[in-house]
Amino acid sequence: MSGNSSLSSAMAKIAGYGKKQAPAQQSMALELFAEGELLPPVADEASKLLPEWGEKNRGVPNAILKSALFAAISPNNRKQMKRELVLEEYGFEIRFTGLQLDQSDLDLWETMVHISRHTPKGEKFYFKPHQVLAHMGRSQGGEQFSWLTDALDRMVACSVNVTIGGKFTYSSNMLTVWTDEHTGERAVILDEGIFSLYSQGWSEINWAQRDALRKKPLALWLHGWYSQQACPETITVEQIYQRCGSNAKSKTSFKTCVKQALAELVEVGTLQDFAISRDGKVTSRKDLVPRIRGF
Secondary structure (H helix, E strand, C coil), X not given: CCCHHHHHHHHHHHHHHCCCCCHHHHHHHHHHHHCCCCCCCCCCCCCCCCCCCCCCEEEEEHHHHCCCCEECCCHHHCCEEEEEEEEEECCEEEEEEEECEEHHHHHHHHHHHHHCCCCCCCCCEEECHHHHHHHHCCCCCHHXXXXXXXXXXXXXXXXXXXXXXXCEEEEECCEEEEECCCCCCEEEEECHHHHHHHHHCEEEEEHHHHHHCCCCHHHHHHHHHXXXXXXXXXXXXXXXXXXXXXXXXXXXXXXXXXXXXXXXXXXXXXXXXEEECCCCEEEEEECCCCCCCCC
């Protein structure tokens, strides 16, 4: 499910239009970029819908799963960020400004994407808080309603900058929300520019496994990391630390946390087994048939 060809095509157009000696071409390139013609398409060009995935799963762009956009942190340890780099690879980068997002915020974002995936992109979809919380397997108490409101506010108040090929940058927040203060009903538009990341590759997330890892931020981040790899690549503890947005102070204690998180992935069926070498290399094998299959 790769959009590398689309990305290459987009970057080729940027290179063709972005020469310093041709101001007119630069203006044309910027106009095309603003119209979305230099961004990889969200799905098939004839469709305004997202790609399809199973009802018991969630579909998430690989760029999000590999990044620190939704960091592996405790909700009580968020920091304010200003254009901090959360992903840089394959000719594009993502920077984030705002109050740091965590893995519980990703739970909400991917659930809203899931329940609205048949709504044409750029159009509103409607929900009441208890409906989304039920989809997420959360309780209906006041504390959860408050968490939902706070999480929506964080995604409205942030800024996400996606730079393609070092030439042009798309900047926006993650969603727009209208609230009926009498009924609690929300109308939401999820940002279309963020959806362009689907065309660069996306993965299905086993929601039952993810739900079983709730309140375990590092295990949740690693679950996303391994979900976008059929055959897990070797990664180091240092690379995990750099990618996941952890605010751990001690590298030694972080290695212990990684070991515990990987053991939790074995327990829920994401991995078959793993090993961490003395120099911090992490190798693993995946179960061919996940032991937790879904709802």
